[in-house]
Amino acid sequence: MDAAHFSSGPSRRRVGLTAGFFLFVFFCGLISLSCAGRLPVSRQKLEVQKHLNRLNKPPLKSIKSPDGDIIDCVHISHQPAFDHPFLKDHKLQMRPSYHPEGLYDQKKVSTGNKERGKPITQLWHMNGRCPEDTIPIRRTKKEDVLRASSVKRFGKKRHRSIPQPRSADPDLINQSGHQHAIAYVEGDKYYGAKSTMNVWEPKIQQPNEFSLSQIWLLGGSFGEDLNSIEAGWQVSPDLYGDNNTRLFTYWTSDAYQATGCYNLLCSGFIQVNSEIAMGASISPVSAYRNSQYDISILVWKDPKEGNWWMQFGSGYVLGYWPSFLFSYLADSASMIEWGGEVVNSESDGQHTSTQMGSGHFPEEGFGKSSYFRNIQVVDSSNNLKAPKGIGTFTEQSNCYDVQTGSNGDWGHYFYYGGPGRNPNCP
Template identity: 85%
Template sequence: MRPAFLPEGLYDESKLVSHSGAKKQNTIAQLWHQNGRCPEGTIPIRRTKGEDVLRASSVKRYGRKKHRTIPKPRFADPDLINESGHQHAIAYVEGDKYYGAKAIINVWEPKIQQSNEFSLSQLWILGGSFGEDLNSIEAGWQVSPDLYGDNNTRLFTYWTSDAYQATGCYNLLCSGFIQINSDIAMGASISPISDYSGSQYDISILVWKDPKEGNWWMQFGSDLVLGYWPSFLFSYLADSASMIEWGGEVVNSQPYGEHTATEMGSGHFPEEGFGKASYFRNIQIVDESNNLRSPKGVGTFTEQSNCYDVQNGNNGDWGSYFYYGGPGRNSNC
């Protein structure tokens, strides 16, 4: 399978020139590439080992997120969200029908305090209510010792059609996402990583709904179509999304005690700016005409801005962008 249509207005990022100094990865590198590539007609699948499964809370929950990990910007109750242990710093749009989203995401390796915590930066494509029937497609990078057994920064996807209860999983750990690309392994380490006050690296992710077949496709970089989520997996997303979110998420495993020191993004607050704070740039949505365009009415949301914060803006080079993240525990958190 291949998508019948790409979104209109998709530009070649390898030809973009930016004064920012961020290095665009025309050839996406993953650490496993040092040992070779997969033959044409096959796909790379990260090996699941016994110790991977043993780290999970149960075999049944292996490769799944805990219930209720989506931020609810418009009607958020901080006490309720802190109870789940998940904290966010995001930009979002809602109110229209959305058929995809895109972003160029700065790549870092945040420090994780405890093995049962994670830090990720991703886009969310959401349909339905925030109840038991929530549909979500997610893609980005994450550091998750519990899932992978190390602190490497890894490319990941996730999906659910029932608010993380019984459906969906990370990467290829259950049926759902159908990969067609032999170059990129889901869950594999990304290289290189940005340095504080040094070289900056970012990756591009696009997820869009094929207007002919109805499947949700994912592209990585400027031209690597990785695979798709079949339309039949979803109820609300079989039609369209009602909200798009971009940003960071961490797990604070001690929501009623001392705050975790797990970092989000670069581990530094947005006001430090380029080269120090993590960013999303050129964020876009796919509209009902299959056109990529800048989102209108972008809101921002964070549960505790003194732990993790977000600041958005707009300019010619970066379009709609935002800086986000933070260190977690500090004198104000």
């Protein structure tokens, strides 16, 4: 029925038919809209449940942590990594062939973190441990996935969240909403990195923001093909549903687009350790003008097998990233970064008050500010050594800052962090 029928004075009967037709179409449209509204919800529920089934493998034992987490002890051969099509026939490597400075020898690696006499544990240890031949996996809950923008984005960082100290365009740097205070080295081939960092529980302003402290091992350009391996501690209400400080890892081979994830939330990192759970709470944490607790993290490339291994503390060799996951990092890293990162969402038009590190500036020093000490790199001969030509970078030093130093006990070190919003950082 076209517009000409209306302009030529149609009969009342025809108008009635036309009106009836449009009413019919209108109500059909309402019905289909309400159906369409329901379909995505049911489809989302199905997608979420499928994703949970993929992530949460059948446990041999489950442990309830005091913080509400459930830690599943999953057989080592059933972990999420082996869902990767390239890992179907992978021969599990239970230990690295080489450790920095020589052949790997379990006897030389102590158990636990005894570096400063203040042991760091995970909260779930209070209620049990996982048996041999299993790995502890933090169970993913439905509400964890629903907090993400989509099932596909669950467990992933936002694009462009790596500090780019070489960029000359601050607008390009800040458009991601991520801010950093880091020390870095570049210009060589790096086969690993190590540092000891004190652990805090920074305050987060918005649930969609986070605060973390970590090591980055980077390969490639800062474009779409960037490779990154990351490890450290973080507070992320969006990812975990609380404000606890947690051990984490991350990897990507395409600048956070499609590949990689936090912890074991996708196939990639292969865990071999039954003591430490990725994404589980760290306890205790440092207190301002009080006891300081720190953790050591070492990531290095096994010269024989080519995989990137991670060690936590002075004794826990946690597992490895197979080299095939990467393009540039299949060979070596071209840049190492140590330091802090926060999300600045500026939700109220002002800079976030999310804290980095302790929430205090570097000049306050030990017991008040956050630090990385004994920072080292692994060279082509698989030796740990002091880095040369350390640079520093921060987008807004009035919000978060970094200061380097060097002495006999701490080697190369730096203090970093800050409170975010303050009179000089509006």
